[in-house]
Amino acid sequence: MVDGKKQWKAWLYLLPVIILTLVFTVWPIINTVRIAFLDDYTLMDDVGGMEFSVGVHNFEKVVNNPEFLTCLKNTLLLTVITVPISTFLALLIAVCLNSIKALNRLLQTIYFLPYVTNTIAIGIVFSTMFSMVGTGFGGENPYISTAGIINNIIGIFGIEPVNWVNTGSTYWANMFVMIVYIVWNALPFKILILLGGLQSVNKQYYDAAKVDGTGRVRTFFRITVPMLSPMLAYVVITGFIGGFKEYSSVVGVFTEDMGPPDKQGALNTMVGFINHNLMSGSPREGIASAGAILLFIIIFAVTMLNMYVSKKRVHY
Amino acid sequence: MKVVLKELTKIFPGRTKKAPEVIAVNKFDFEIPDGKLVGLLGPSGCGKSTTLYMICGLQKPSSGKIFFGEDDVTDLSPENRGVGLVFQNYALYPHMTVKQNILFPLQNFKGADRLTKAEMLERAYNVAKLVQIDDLMDRKPSELSGGQQQRVAIARALVKMPRVLLLDEPLSNLDARLRLQTREEIKRIQRETGITTVFVTHDQEEAMSISDIIVVMKLGVVQQIDKPQNVYDDPVNLFVAKFLGTPPINVFEGNVTEGKLYIGEDCVLDVDGVEDQEVFIGIRPEGFIYDESGPFHCSLRNVEVMGRDVSIVSTNESSLNPIIRSIVDADNKIDVSAEKVSFSLKPHKVFIFNKETEERIRFGKDPEQAPKTESKEE
Numbered sequence: 089m090v091d092g093k094k095q096w097k098a099w100l101y102l103l104p105v106i107i108l109t110l111v112f113t114v115w116p117i118i119n120t121v122r123i124a125f126l127d128d129y130t131l132m133d134d135v136g137g138m139e140f141s142v143g144v145h146n147f148e149k150v151v152n153n154p155e156f157l158t159c160l161k162n163t164l165l166l167t168v169i170t171v172p173i174s175t176f177l178a179l180l181i182a183v184c185l186n187s188i189k190a191l192n193r194l195l196q197t198i199y200f201l202p203y204v205t206n207t208i209a210i211g212i213v214f215s216t217m218f219s220m221v222g223t224g225f226g227g228e229n230p231y232i233s234t235a236g237i238i239n240n241i242i243g244i245f246g247i248e249p250v251n252w253v254n255t256g257s258t259y260w261a262n263m264f265v266m267i268v269y270i271v272w273n274a275l276p277f278k279i280l281i282l283l284g285g286l287q288s289v290n291k292q293y294y295d296a297a298k299v300d301g302t303g304r305v306r307t308f309f310r311i312t313v314p315m316l317s318p319m320l321a322y323v324v325i326t327g328f329i330g331g332f333k334e335y336s337s338v339v340g341v342f343t344e345d346m347g348p349p350d351k352q353g354a355l356n357t358m359v360g361f362i363n364h365n366l367m368s369g370s371p372r373e374g375i376a377s378a379g380a381i382l383l384f385i386i387i388f389a390v391t392m393l394n395m396y397v398s399k400k401r402v403h404y
Numbered sequence: 405m406k407v408v409l410k411e412l413t414k415i416f417p418g419r420t421k422k423a424p425e426v427i428a429v430n431k432f433d434f435e436i437p438d439g440k441l442v443g444l445l446g447p448s449g450c451g452k453s454t455t456l457y458m459i460c461g462l463q464k465p466s467s468g469k470i471f472f473g474e475d476d477v478t479d480l481s482p483e484n485r486g487v488g489l490v491f492q493n494y495a496l497y498p499h500m501t502v503k504q505n506i507l508f509p510l511q512n513f514k515g516a517d518r519l520t521k522a523e524m525l526e527r528a529y530n531v532a533k534l535v536q537i538d539d540l541m542d543r544k545p546s547e548l549s550g551g552q553q554q555r556v557a558i559a560r561a562l563v564k565m566p567r568v569l570l571l572d573e574p575l576s577n578l579d580a581r582l583r584l585q586t587r588e589e590i591k592r593i594q595r596e597t598g599i600t601t602v603f604v605t606h607d608q609e610e611a612m613s614i615s616d617i618i619v620v621m622k623l624g625v626v627q628q629i630d631k632p633q634n635v636y637d638d639p640v641n642l643f644v645a646k647f648l649g650t651p652p653i654n655v656f657e658g659n660v661t662e663g664k665l666y667i668g669e670d671c672v673l674d675v676d677g678v679e680d681q682e683v684f685i686g687i688r689p690e691g692f693i694y695d696e697s698g699p700f701h702c703s704l705r706n707v708e709v710m711g712r713d714v715s716i717v718s719t720n721e722s723s724l725n726p727i728i729r730s731i732v733d734a735d736n737k738i739d740v741s742a743e744k745v746s747f748s749l750k751p752h753k754v755f756i757f758n759k760e761t762e763e764r765i766r767f768g769k770d771p772e773q774a775p776k777t778e779s780k781e782e
């Protein structure tokens with residue numbers, strides 16, 4: 089403990105962070121809650137000193153908005169599908185990386201690259217890879233000049249070109265691209281955490297298992313996975329939170345249209361919904377705020393559920 | 405099951421290409437008789453753990469053979485050898501209960517060896533009773549004391565009825581009191597099961613107290629293999645003499661001239677048949693007799709009374725240790741205020757060693773001192 093006389097110094101050093109946090113985090117949160125519960129709120133009226141009646145109008149508008157329901161569905165689907173897939177793949181890759189010696193560093197770097205690359209840039213690359221070039225997509229006789237690299241690759245196996253992201257593409261084709269993209273983008277962080285966990289597992293547990301003649305599969309499920317359970321819980325919980333905040337990935341692939349050219353907003357997400365309402369200006373601030381609070385409640389509830397489950401399953 | 409080691413050698417390559425390779429174990433030849441408790445003893449880096457891990461199969465020998473009974477197990481993997489290993493820090497699976505830990509090896513059995521659930525439980529409870537942890541079966545390892553964890557680790561190693569039980573520094577993680585208790589326990593369990601057991605320790609007291617046979621190692625080379633008392637009473641070289649015994653042996657520089665052993669000016673002992681030469685002299689603390697007219701003179705530092713015995717602390721210019729500790733009977737009336745103290749010596753507690761090779765030079769007609777050709781077990 090710092091003694092009384094010196095405490096003001098400690099506070100002084102902390103002051104910049106405290107002020108910034110108050111201004112840019114604490115106040116916006118309070119203000120969001122305030123705006124969400126003010127009926128027919130507009131910024132101009134607020135500045136003008138008008139009184140608003142307190143109510144849940146904004147929430148009613150949000151939940152009755154078909155656009156919001158699309159966003160909710162997209163967000164839930166993306167999260168529920170990508171988190172298990174990416175966690176499983178990350179675990180698999182981490183175990184493989186941990187068990188090889190040659191090229192270990194190089195491979196670790198390769199797997200880590202998406203983490204340090206710009207999300208939008210990756211999105212553009214993805215949309216290009218999945219894109220077809222030509223005209224008349226969605227019509228009767230589209231003209232395809234090139235089917236795109238992904239279609240060319242699957243063409244080797246005799247599969248017909250799929251319209252992934254262009255005009256006339258189906259919802260699930262779009263979703264598939266997003267799932268691949270999000271999983272791939274989520275891998276490096278998860279691999280990093282799990283690899284760190286694997287490397288901190290005492291080798292003697294494996295020696296003990298070996299002496300006892302434990303098979304590889306059994307060793308993995310009875311020793312490796314339980315030993316990794318704190319890290320697994322961590323990547324799953326942060327994965328869910330990240331999934332509910334998904335936005336820039338969709339922008340990366342589909343631009344701010346949030347969908348293929350003929351179906352704008354088809355792949356919009358919760359954060360996208362909040363953003364669009366904010367950007368379209370007054371009088372939508374109330375709806376954006378209510379959406380943000382609903383998103384918070386969902387994330388909070390899912391995280392609590394995760395924590396509850398992990399309490400029973402995780403061995404610290 | 406007897407365990408035979410034939411010219412067992414382990415060489416670790418140097419860490420870099422230029423670094424020299426390390427010979428961890430050098431041509432270890434030994435036959436561990438069936439049902440005996442053998443202690444591998446030596447300072448750290450002497451190759452004792454490497455030897456244990458080679459017997460276990462977790463490390464492959466560079467050359468040499470290992471036999472369990474008549475079976476050559478050198479190239480078998482650990483799980484096919486039928487060994488039970490207790491790790492230094494026990495390596496109990498922290499996420500499993502005691503019961504699950506003990507059952508774990510049994511659940512690995514395949515094919516014809518596969519046991520039913522009831523058989524597994526029965527065996528687990530039997531072995532738990534043997535090590536007296538049957539009332540802790542539903543606890544997690546973190547809820548157990550060090551001694552209890554140790555027992556669980558032994559139970560887990562024993563439950564699959566191994567041909568050989570291996571213990572790596574079994575007592576080093578326990579406090580002093582528990583150590584005494586646990587070593588008796590290990591001895592008892594070993595006797596009751598009759599499993600050939602090898603354990604590794606750097607603690608000579610531990611090795612002496614429970615082993616049937618001890619193997620003293622230094623830098624990968626076996627120094628002496630014998631019953632604990634024989635190794636103590638009849639060390640083959642200075643290293644072994646210094647390594648065993650608490651308090652440690654007192655070592656002096658001296659010489660042999662015309663059949664007499666000199667420490668400094670004092671002619672302390674007749675050593676018939678030894679050529680004139682410079683020697684190291686080792687005298688066990690209990691080898692001193694408090695004797696005012698004795699031939700060996702030292703400067704008295706202080707006297708520590710320990711009830712039954714008296715420990716006389718003195719100094720001598722020829723001593724290689726900073727102090728000489730001699731333990732004499734408490735009946736001796738020692739003049740604490742005197743500056744000098746004189747001793748006569750018990751010949752069988754005095755060992756002389758060649759100054760160059762540090763090998764033992766035997767002398768006299770005393771049976772302990774009489775030259776032996778074979779110092780191996782029985």
